[in-house]
Amino acid sequence: MxxxxxxxxxxxxxxxxxxxxxxxxxxxxxxxxxxxxxxxKWTLIVVRDLFFGKTTYSEFLASEENIPTNLLAERLKRLTSAGVVERIQYQDRPKRYAYHLTEKGQDLHHVLVALVGWGNKYIPETISLKEIEKRVTIGGSDSKGDDLLK
Amino acid sequence: MxxxxxxxxxxxxxxxxxxxxxxxxxxxxxxxxxxxxxxxKWTLIVVRDLFFGKTTYSEFLASEENIPTNLLAERLKRLTSAGVVERIQYQDRPKRYAYHLTEKGQDLHHVLVALVGWGNKYIPETISLKEIEKRVTIGGSDSKGDDLLK
DNA sequence: TGTTGTAACTTGCATATTTAAAGTTACTAT
DNA sequence: ATAGTAACTTTAAATATGCAAGTTACAACA
Incomplete structure (x- = not known):
C-alpha cells in the first residue's frame, strides 16, 4: 500500500x-x-495563585473560582511544558508535589499588574491586590504575593 | 396555571x-x-487590531491569524456590550459600520504592552511592536498604533 | 436588465473544549 | 479493617470553536 x-x-x-x-x-x-x-479563563488564575504563594494541587483547587480538577491538571501541564512553572516532588511515601513559578513565570508580574489595574478601574465591586492576597492565601500566612504588591 | x-x-x-x-x-x-x-484566544487580537487603526469587520477578518467570521461577530458584540468598543454607522446605502476603542478600551494599552514585552522576551521568533504595526496596518498607512508604540 | 462584486453578517454542522461528577492510586492515621 | 487525604484520571453531557456556505443590501459594469 x-x-x-x-x-x-x-x-x-x-x-x-x-x-x-x-x-x-x-x-x-x-x-x-x-x-x-x-x-x-483559567490559566492566569493559577498563575495568580502561584504569585500569592500557593504551591499544591489541592491549594489551587480550593480557590474561590472553583477550577474543575481536570482543567487544573491540564493547565499545570501546559504551564510546565511552557517553562512557566516547575513541578517539584518534595516528599516520598506518599508522593507529594509542589509547583513554583520559574523566572519566566515571575516575569508575568507585569501582565497581572496591568490586568488588576484595568479591572479595578473599570469593573465595579472588584477588590484590590491586598484584598485578593487575603482571600487567596490561607489565613494570610506565608504569602509571596508581595511580589505582586510590588 | x-x-x-x-x-x-x-x-x-x-x-x-x-x-x-x-x-x-x-x-x-x-x-x-x-x-x-x-x-x-481571539478577543485581544481584535483589540490589537483596533489599536493599530483597523475599524471594519472585513479589516479584522483580513488579519493573518484568520479569525472565523462567526467568532469575530460574537467577540465584537461582547466587546461592545462590555463598553470596550463602539460600533458606529458611518454610511447609509449601503450601511457600513466602523468599530473604535472607547476610553475603556484604550486603557487596555498597558495590558497589551505587558503581553508584548513578555512575549518578545520569552517566545523566540516573535516580532516587535513596530513590525506588528507594519503587518497589521494595510500598507502601513494611517495607523493609530503609535498609541501602542508609546 | 441581468451579472458580478463587496461589506457585514448569520446559519449549519462536525469537532474540540469545558464542566461536573465519580473513580483511581498510594499512602497515613485510627 | 475503615476512614481520610493528595494528586490526579475518566466519563458523559453541555457549550464553544472552526469551517464552509448562505443571506441581505446595495453598487458598478455590460
Missing amino acids: QVTSFCAIVSIMKVTHSQLSKDAKRSSCPIACVLDILGD | QVTSFCAIVSIMKVTHSQLSKDAKRSSCPIACVLDILGD
Missing part, C-alpha cells in the same frame, strides 16, 4: 488537526503567541 | 444555565473578572 496524500498520512498517524497544529504558531505576533499559552 | 418553582420559571424563560450565569461573576478578583471579558 502506498500513501498518496498528506491526509492519508495524517489519518494513519491518527493525529487530529488540533494536535497537528498544537505547536504551530498562528502568527509571529507576540500577542497571538502569548494567547496560545495564556489565552483562556 | 401556577408557576411553582424557580426551575419552572427558568424553563418558561427558555434560559440556559450559561445564559443565567453569564453576568454572574466567578469571584470579585479583578483578574477573574477581566478574564471573563478578555480570556480567550
